[in-house]
Amino acid sequence: MYSEKVLDHFKNPRNVGELENPDGEGSVGNPVCGDVMTIYIKVNDDRIEDIKFKTFGCGAAIATSSMTTELAKGKTLDEALEISKANVADALDGLPPIKMHCSNLAADALHEAIKNYKEKKG
């Protein structure tokens, strides 16, 4: 039911973990629904220099988190804000329909982290 890419990102997630003193942090989801994600970013010169994630959730939740961090790393904040859930799903060669809205939340977490960074910066 999952693509090879989803399985790969589930088994070998990229950028998993936390950042110490992150410049921005964003959390979405709800344990009741079975998905919670946090994304941490380090920003340098308006660019996402480092990014990590932590996820409680199913295989799709972990794979989309991993893919989102990979897509965002090295991008400018404006470019990263353009990353959508559809982009993440496409980059993973698609997701089963039921997973599209329940587990594909990492782009939202990324946007929240950027918002948090901008707020902190004032």
Next chain:
Amino acid sequence: MDNGAARPVDPRVMETMIPYFAEIIGNPASFHSEGFKALNAIKTARKQVADLVNAEPEEIFFTSGATEANNLALIGGAQRYKKQGNRVIISAIEHISVINITKELTRQGFEVAKCPVDEEGLLDIDELEKLVDNNTVLISIMAANGEIGTVQPLKEVAENAHSHGALLHSDATAAAGQIKLDVKEINVDFMTLSSNDLGGPKGMGALFIKKGVRVKLHMIGGGQESGVRSGSENTPGIVGMGKAAEITKEEMMKEAERLTSLRDRLIEGLTDVIPESYLNGHPTNRVPNNANIRFSFIEGEALIMSLDDLGIQVSSGSACAAKTLEPSHTLLACGLKHEEAHGSLVFTLGKNNNHDQVEYVIKELPGVVKRLRAMSPLTPKELR
């Protein structure tokens, strides 16, 4: 270790079935020797299935599976006796087929009440007594739960039902072949049996209907199965289910002993080693083949996928591994929080499982849990 979802057909069952596909092809309704052979084979199978639950052969009606048997008992039974009342009671942890059938009964004008269970999944008998009234026509309580394994006190439920003039149906899909079931001792009115759960072919089941109890027919046709369930008999399937019932009856006690020891080793080996892991369901009053364990801070589908990579197949109480977004209604009814229900694994053991496999799971699962917990934002610091 996912025998609750589908199990292999016993090779002895397959062997018994084979002649009935191409050699003995008579229609049991035909008045010639080929027809008589089929008729006799079905007669034998009916006796074999009856013997498993101490029923009389004429109380066994073959169906296309447990779901159809549940439909026949619940809709057929409630409709047949609707003049006596319009209340139907089920437990909060019935199989989804029973739950969805009662939704249809609600549409047909019946009032459906769900009886709660305690945190180990045992039916709340006091609450049942409050729910049953003289307007109650039918009560449906499963013999054992396929997900958490808890075995229900059916005899007490039957006394309760009958004292109010209600009938008792029991879905014994998860219990038959695991524990001794005696329809006379329990005094149950309907009992659903599944062929595949006995090691028989899929697409076969049976409904026990106590002598004298009637149903409104739901499959109208040529009057097979004493008119209760029309449709030309699936002779190979029936023969297979009969053989599976016979083998089960012979081997059940010994197999139950073996499975109980595997089950208890699995439960102990996992919950002792993995912090924040707990058994779901009743510790002792459970079917021998079921272990349901929850692991805090992680989600079941991710566990299933990781274990699948290691060659271990299990099920989960998580919604994420199912067709809906809701986690298991059974675990929620036992009082678990959503996030706890999401992190539950169901092991259903069978003939194909042995001691080495159990030890392999005990060896591998702690690492899988640790890896997923390290990724989870819900995991407390000391467990990362």
